[in-house]
Amino acid sequence: MTPSLPDLIFQVTGVESAPLLAALHEEAFAGGEVWDADSFTSLLGLPGTEALVVLEGNEPAGFILTRTVMDETEVLTLAVRPSFRRLGLGKSLVEQILPKGKIFLEVSISNNAAKKLYDRCGFIKAGHRRRYYRDGSDALVLVSTPSE
Template identity: 30%
Template sequence: MAGVNAGYRIRPMTEFDVPAVMGLERAMFPDDAWTEDMVRSELAEPSRHYFVACRGAGRGDGGEGEGPVVAYAGLRAVPPQGDVQTIAVDRDWWGRGIGRALLTEVLGQAYTHGVEEVFLEVRSDNPRAQELYRRFGFAEIGVRRRYYRGGVDAIVMRCQEPAAAIAATGGGEQGEALEFGDAADGDDGSGEEEKA
């Protein structure tokens, strides 16, 4: 499913992407950032599937014509279940459909690897992210009280049919799904970012 869209390209994450991903990780999750060792450990696990979105439309192999990493996402796939581990998009790139495209990529990987149910946690104070996930077939199944720093609850959501979710959204048609984290809507800055 990796491809080119609206000035960015999604491709599998490699070891060479770790420094750029760590820069975004620290910027997007200053209180809950993973360590570099944690990110490298995730990449080394065969049940993990991580992707980056890079500016530009290069070959997709980190080669010439490809710009810097502007977003990343990860999936833990242990069939029949999977978990969206994280999704983060550089604030300068919000509103371009990157979060939606990464979620489509992650759900596609879930389906490819035999995952029948995908779970995630989303901040209770991020309604736009919740709406995007609902559009992809995620439904609220519980709450983890004070899960995030600052005492923010996590809403636990589940998508029971990843392939149907992609089909129902058309893979997230450009301009159709809500982007999360638009400061104009009074968002507190949590934005297009979620960490499991």
């Protein structure tokens, strides 16, 4: 069970949040594949793309970036600041988007924490992408299971 965080606020943001998203992404993925503000600006300019930022109190703690086309939503990235990890924020962000319908995403085969998160949220393996990431690592393709 995760601790209760009564001060969580979820905000849908647009292209104006690109610098914030880039800073959060850099902190969350330090030493890894980090996206800059220009990348977020480009993505948020695409139809159906939105960022959902979670604030704990007034402090940005993380976000999930999704793109919805017709009846499918793809998680483009999910980032939680290291100081806010293991509090259930990633799960809370994923749960916020589940009502969108069928959700799919790619996750690095070596990202055990993310794989556990998506498993807890009911995602199942739908495929495998070889050498998907810039570092040459593989990705699992996961898809949400229908809620009952």
